[in-house]
Amino acid sequence: MKQISTSNAPAAIGPYSQAIVSGNMVFCSGQIPVDPETGTIAATVEEQAEQALKNLKNLIEASGSSIDKVVKTTVFIKDMNDFATINEIYAKFFTPPFPARSCVEVARLPKDVLLEVEAIAAF
Numbered sequence: 001m002k003q004i005s006t007s008n009a010p011a012a013i014g015p016y017s018q019a020i021v022s023g024n025m026v027f028c029s030g031q032i033p034v035d036p037e038t039g040t041i042a043a044t045v046e047e048q049a050e051q052a053l054k055n056l057k058n059l060i061e062a063s064g065s066s067i068d069k070v071v072k073t074t075v076f077i078k079d080m081n082d083f084a085t086i087n088e089i090y091a092k093f094f095t096p097p098f099p100a101r102s103c104v105e106v107a108r109l110p111k112d113v114l115l116e117v118e119a120i121a122a123f
Contacts, residue, residue, distance in 0.1 A: 006062035009055040010034040026063040030116040031055040049089035
């Protein structure tokens, strides 16, 4: 196993790695919409989705893989009413064939953000 760490995604806020490479796969921890340069969190779900997915892309690239090699994502959202809006932003980052995905509404996320996205990618 190899730990992946990058300043282009938010630092871990607990006892976990940003990502781990095992074999020919990279397992990314959930990325929240924190701007890694400023530590700020945007207000709107659109801006938060964009930042979280940008963070995920940066983390995957730091591992040596790429966003087009993502095979599975999990999206945690605070309000299922934001599902369609998040899908619009999500579709800007992924192209067919889209990764397999789960989307789950949750009661609360770290730093009270509106969404968190995790992924598994191949090399």
